[in-house]
Amino acid sequence: MKMPFLFLLMLMSSIVSAQDWANLTRYADENRALATPVAGEQRVVFMGNSITEGWVTLDPDFFKDMPYIGRGISGQTTPQMLLRFRQDVIELKPAVVVILAGTNDIAGNTGPTTLAQIMANIISMAELAKANNIKVVLSSVLPVFDYPWKPGLAPAEKIFTLNEMIAQYAAKNGFIYLDYFSAMADDKKGLKANLGDDGVHPNLAGYRIMEPLAVRAITMALQ
DSSP states (O other), X not given: OOOOHHHHHHHHHTOOOGGGTXXXXXXHHHHHHOOOOOTTOOOEEEEESHHXXXXXXXXXXXXXXXXXXXXXXXXXXXXXXXXXXXXXXXXXXXXXXXXOOOHHHHTTTTSOOOHHXXXXXXXXXXXXXXXXXXXXXXXOOOOOSOBTTBTTOOHHHHHHHHHHHHHHHHHHXXXXXXXXXXXXXXXXXXXXXXXXXXXXXXXXXXXXXXXXXXXXXXXXXXX
């Protein structure tokens, strides 16, 4: 059976050497080449995992004519993202960061973890952004009924609960909550079949659902 492109991308990228556990070298060259934002530029960094990385690949036009920068790395969990947050977000001097994280933690990509630990890492990224005058958009985790590479974990309810935690934290702290989940979940709290090919990663139709929601959230953050 032919595997979906994004699934293969996630599998390949998740094999990270012990010398660079957080994959700090992934965007090092791009970051060095990126100019400082010009006056009036409202740069936005999308920080995430394979869903963010695949977004840039499947719908590059969404990023092309906007000051949007993709910094997703396939397979990554929140501790890995937290380790690279300074170089891949703060040092790029964005006006807004859109954080999409947590599903790979629930899948156990870097070992067992709790929802509280996932949330703590998301909070740390948000606090780092706020301390550097970066507006924060916290995305819901996308719905998943089962992970193809690690079946049987029953992630749907865990994701639903984590999203409630993220939404409550965002509301309490004045951050924008970006709810992809409600628009993309089926009646089993999994990804709608027409929005992805493997039940985890969006296809182009899925990203087209996400894009106006992201733009609206970014606009709200900038206001």
